[in-house]
Amino acid sequence: MAMKVKEVAELAGISVRTLHHYDAIGLLVPDEVTEAGYRLYSERNLELLQQILFFKALDFPLKQIKEIVSHPSFDRQEALQLHRSILLEKRNRLDRMLAVIDKTMKQAKGELEMTQEEKFAGFDFSRSPYEQEARRRWGDEAVERSKAKLGSLTKEEQSRLSEGAGEIFTRLAALRGGAPDAPEAQAAIHEWYLFISKFGVYPPEAVRGLGQMYVDDVRFTQNIDKHGEGLAAFMRDAMAVYAGRMQP
Structure with a gap:
């Protein structure tokens, strides 16, 4: 109903x-x-x-949530299982902290003694391994998924893709002498974002990670810099700005 x-x-x-x-x-x-x-x-x-x-x-921004749940590869059952693991881990952490509180209250009444280690046994401010997995699954993995999809294209499809990418690279190369946060640079990066989004979901973390990969992976750097020396580094900086502005 x-x-x-x-x-x-x-x-x-x-x-x-x-x-x-x-x-x-x-x-x-x-x-x-x-x-x-x-x-x-x-x-x-x-x-x-x-x-x-x-x-x-889990503090995912709304823009990223929309990209995740609307993607064809999104698996609701997998997401629920991971959410369950995260909540169980958090519940166990809370149970440990409650146990410490109970002991501390008894110590304050003189009913028991606690070692220094016991006083802090319930505190753990490291990120949950399950939360790390969630962010890997729906964040950086977008880059790897996109790379796999690109590798499955036919030679003809790859050729058309290369031509389209080349046109955007040429426009970006003409702007690389300016600021990466300039309106014209961000407009060109937006065009690049729309282009790569044909092959995967790119939330802010993935956009930033992809830009960094253009510099860290010499193969990407050499390919991109064919259109203009320093273009890979310029795109990294411009994509970092773009990713920051994607946050709601």
């Missing part, structure tokens, strides 16, 4: 305004809108909303 926006907001514990914003940016578009303008959310919409909120709990 379809649910109205207010019902969904109350169910999920978020505001109606938040749902309107998700609709406006194309992140969560209700399957039906009545003639009177009422948004109606289907079961599929609710499943997507649940997934969005899981990613938000």
Whole structure:
């Protein structure tokens, strides 16, 4: 049974305004809108909303969440399993901290003694290995997935791709003497972003990582710099700026 926006907001514990914003940016578009303008959310919409909120709990930006959940390769079951592992790890960490609190309260009453090590046994500010995996899976892996997709193209497709890339490289090479954050440089990088997005999902971390790879991998540097010496480094800097501006 379809649910109205207010019902969904109350169910999920978020505001109606938040749902309107998700609709406006194309992140969560209700399957039906009545003639009177009422948004109606289907079961599929609710499943997507649940997934969005899981990613938000991991501090993924909305722009990246949209890219992840809308990509054809997105596996909901895999995402749920990873989210579960992250939450279990966090629960275990909280349980350890609660145990330390209980012992500390008893020590304050003189009921037991604690070693210095026991006083700090529950604290661990390192990032969860499961969170690292989540960021690898939906962040830097985009670069590797794109490389694999490029390798599967036919020679004819690769030739057309090379021509298209060459035209953008030429435009960027003409700008490399200027600032990487200049409007014209960012416009050209946006064109490059649209071009590479045909072959994979590139959230901010992946855009930044790809630009760095242009400099770190001599094969990329040599290829790109054929269009103008220093172009690879210029693209790295311009892509870092572009990635920063992708954040919501």
